[in-house]
Amino acid sequence: MTYPNYQDIEVPLLVEIYKRGGKVRPSERGGYPKDIYETMADFFQLSKEERERDIEVGGKVEPKWNNMVRWARRKLKDNGYLVSPSKHGVWEISDEGKVHVENLIKNRKI
Numbered sequence: 001m002t003y004p005n006y007q008d009i010e011v012p013l014l015v016e017i018y019k020r021g022g023k024v025r026p027s028e029r030g031g032y033p034k035d036i037y038e039t040m041a042d043f044f045q046l047s048k049e050e051r052e053r054d055i056e057v058g059g060k061v062e063p064k065w066n067n068m069v070r071w072a073r074r075k076l077k078d079n080g081y082l083v084s085p086s087k088h089g090v091w092e093i094s095d096e097g098k099v100h101v102e103n104l105i106k107n108r109k110i
Helices: 006-019 036-043 048-052 064-078 095-106
Strands: 054-057 060-063 091-093
Touching: 006 036, 006 064, 006 091, 006 095, 036 048, 036 064, 048 064, 054 064, 060 064, 091 095
Parallel strands: none
Antiparallel strands: 054 060
């Protein structure tokens, strides 16, 4: 398996945040068996190597996959599906995002 396109990450990420109650800290499990990065990597069936591959961003080295998920999150935010909550590091679904996911479920698109 190769990495998915950034756009392909957006809907599964939004749905996962919705399923977790609409608010997550991406690197915390919050009562779930895996954090959001692991859950998305499982969804896309990424190999161990793909999960562990690092890239340099702004002088820092970080997992490429985590960076890709964060870019998808940013696009969701830009499109109004996520909001900027008062707490740093929290990803929160907007009312518009909830409606979008519920419409996808209703129309059996997910």
